Amino acid sequence: MRWQVHGERPVYENSWVNLWLVDVQQPDGRRWEHHVVKLRHLAVVALVDDQKRVLMLWRHRFITDTWAWELPMGLIEDGETPEQAAVRELEEETGWRVGAVKPLIYGQPANGITDSEHFVFRAEGGTYVGPPAEVNEADRIEWIPLSEIRGMIDRREVVSSGSLIGLLYLLLDEPV
Structure with missing residues (x-):
């Protein structure tokens, strides 16, 4: 209907x-x-290394007054593709650069009340280029083994929808 x-x-x-x-x-x-x-729509990126780890940020969200792990993410700027935003946000928030990303999954996390679109990408083979330009984004940046992600989700250590759908889809693709 x-x-x-x-x-x-x-x-x-x-x-x-x-x-x-x-x-x-x-x-x-x-x-x-x-x-x-x-x-505005959101780009999210899961950078995976050759040791089956994903790069994540430990950060505080003042709106819910909670700490949790998140994938690097940010708003897509005017004139920017979701892929370009994902690459830019990854480098700004973590100091890791990738040449390209590939689509992982797309979601609309609250489509009964908002038009927000989340474009989630996967990247591999990043290069560390220096400290993050965004100093207010994360308390810590760490490589997390994919084998630990399910337990982190169960313990509510990962709660943002962009991170959740990206990580869960990543786990479907990656035997751990």
């Missing part, structure tokens, strides 16, 4: 988050204004 959109209007807009009211009609005929959060 498809909902029909009759129009939309912005309530609040800035460069990070936009709140819109969308005039929708449900299949049963009920019509109302639904809140929609419009966000």
